[in-house]
Amino acid sequence: MEVLLTFELIFVMFLTGLLLGFIGAGGSGFMIAILTVGFGYPIHMAMGTALAAMMFTSLSGAVSHIREKNADLISGGIVGITGAIAAWFGAGIAINIPESIITWLTASMLALSSIALFLRLVLASESVSQLNKKSIRYFVSVIALGAITGFLSGTFGIGATPFIQLGLMLLLGLPMRMAAGTSMLIILPIAAAGGAGYFWAGSLNIQLLVTVLVGTMTGSYIGAKLTKRAPQKLLKIGIIVTPLAAALLLIL
Numbered sequence: 001m002e003v004l005l006t007f008e009l010i011f012v013m014f015l016t017g018l019l020l021g022f023i024g025a026g027g028s029g030f031m032i033a034i035l036t037v038g039f040g041y042p043i044h045m046a047m048g049t050a051l052a053a054m055m056f057t058s059l060s061g062a063v064s065h066i067r068e069k070n071a072d073l074i075s076g077g078i079v080g081i082t083g084a085i086a087a088w089f090g091a092g093i094a095i096n097i098p099e100s101i102i103t104w105l106t107a108s109m110l111a112l113s114s115i116a117l118f119l120r121l122v123l124a125s126e127s128v129s130q131l132n133k134k135s136i137r138y139f140v141s142v143i144a145l146g147a148i149t150g151f152l153s154g155t156f157g158i159g160a161t162p163f164i165q166l167g168l169m170l171l172l173g174l175p176m177r178m179a180a181g182t183s184m185l186i187i188l189p190i191a192a193a194g195g196a197g198y199f200w201a202g203s204l205n206i207q208l209l210v211t212v213l214v215g216t217m218t219g220s221y222i223g224a225k226l227t228k229r230a231p232q233k234l235l236k237i238g239i240i241v242t243p244l245a246a247a248l249l250l251i252l
Contacts, residue, residue: 005039006211009039009211009212009215010211010214010215011215012034012038012215013031013034013211013212013213013214013215013216013219014215014216014218014219015215015219016030016031016034016215016216016219017057017215017216017217017218017219017220017221017222017223018219018220018222018223019219019223019238019242020057020061020216020219020220020223020242021057021061021064021219021220021221021222021223021224021225021226021227022223022224022226022227022235022238023180023223023227023235023238023239023242028047028050028051028053028054028153028157028158028159028191029050029106029109029110029156029157029158029159029243029246029247030242030243030245030246031046031049031050031053031054031212031216032046032047032050032106032157032158032246032250033245033246033247033249033250034249035049035050035208035212036103036250037249037250037252038249041205041208042099043099043102043103043106043157044094044095044099044102044198044203045203045204045205045208046157047094047102047106047156047157047198047203048091048157048195048198048199048201048203048204048205049198049204049205049208049209049212050157050212051091051153051154051157051159051191051194051195051198052191052192052194052195052198052199052204052209053209053212053213053216054159054187054191054195055187055188055191055192055195056213056216056217057213057216057217057220058159058184058185058187058188058191058220059188059217061184061220061221061223061224062181062184062185062187062188063221064220064221064224064225065180065181065182065184065185065224065227066181066185068181068224068225068227070177070178070180070181070227071178071181071182071184071185072168072172072174072178072182073185074133075133075142075168075172075174075182076182076183076185076186077185078139078142078143078146079142079143079145079146079149079164079167079168079186080146080185080186080187080188080189080190081146081189082142082143082145082146082147082150083145083146083147083149083150083153083186083189083190083193084150084189084190084192084193084194085147085150085193086146086147086148086149086150086151086153086154086190087150087151087153087154087190087191087193087194087197088154088193088194088196088197089151089154089197090150090151090152090153090154090155090156090194090197091154091155091193091194091196091197091198091200091201092154092197092201093154093155094154094155094156094157094198095198095201095203102156102157103250103251104251105156106156106157106158106250107246107247107248107250107251108247109152109156109158109160110158110243110244110246110247110250111243111244111247113158113160113161113162113163113166113243114162114240114241114242114243114244114247116162116163116166117162117165117166117239117240117243118240129173130172130173130174131171131172131173138172141167141171141172142171142172144171145164145167145168145171145172146186146190148163148167149163149164149167149186149190150190150193150194153187153190153191153194154190154193154194154197157194157198159187159190159191160190161183161187161243162239162243164179164183164186164187165179165180165183165239168182168183176232176235176236177227177232177235180227180235180239181224181227184224
């Protein structure tokens with residue numbers, strides 16, 4: 001029975017990785033919903049495991065996006081390093097929040113991110129000028145974006161990918177496809193620092209982590225190959241619907 005459940009989890013995580021690689025998401029929030037609702041793991045353990053898994057999922061996805069020339073390396077590096085520092089502190093706060101409260105907080109953040117992306121991708125104009133990387137505004141923007149999204153990621157166990165992509169498009173003026181690829185690069189150090197914080201607190205299941213990784217890393221790498229080849233409308237729908245679906249899974 002345990003072997004059957006392991007293979008079932010691997011298959012589900014492969015499908016999850018396929019979706020996350022396609023939309024350029026680390027998908028920690030989506031993994032948390034699956035692990036808690038679908039497989040019955042405690043939410044703090046699911047948060048720590050999912051955040052750590054997101055680091056490896058982002059690695060395979062980021063490599064694929066970089067090869068496809070679909071990532072801004074300078075912006076991604078600065079936002080990612082700043083976010084990693086903030087994520088470490090956020091993880092320390094999260095472990096002291098009761099399960100009943102953190103579940104609703106995480107679901108609320110996922111729902112909010114879906115709404116924010118809907119407003120940006122569907123209702124707002126996409127003609128935002130790209131910032132000059134030598135300007136003061138650029139450095140303030142990338143550092144602020146990293147600090148805010150990193151803290152959200154560590155505190156609520158989510159990758160904050162929608163907020164990262166929103167910031168990359170609105171603050172830095174990156175096109176949607178470039179924002180999707182760059183977000184995978186940013187998530188990598190944020191997830192590493194956040195996962196380390198949960199591991200330090202004893203909320204990381206190594207055996208579960210390995211099982212999750214077998215499925216998600218394979219799926220993420222394949223999914224990233226589809227980003228440039230799919231219709232932009234389909235990419236928009238995937239980016240908006242994914243965090244909302246995770247939020248609904250957590251609270252239903």
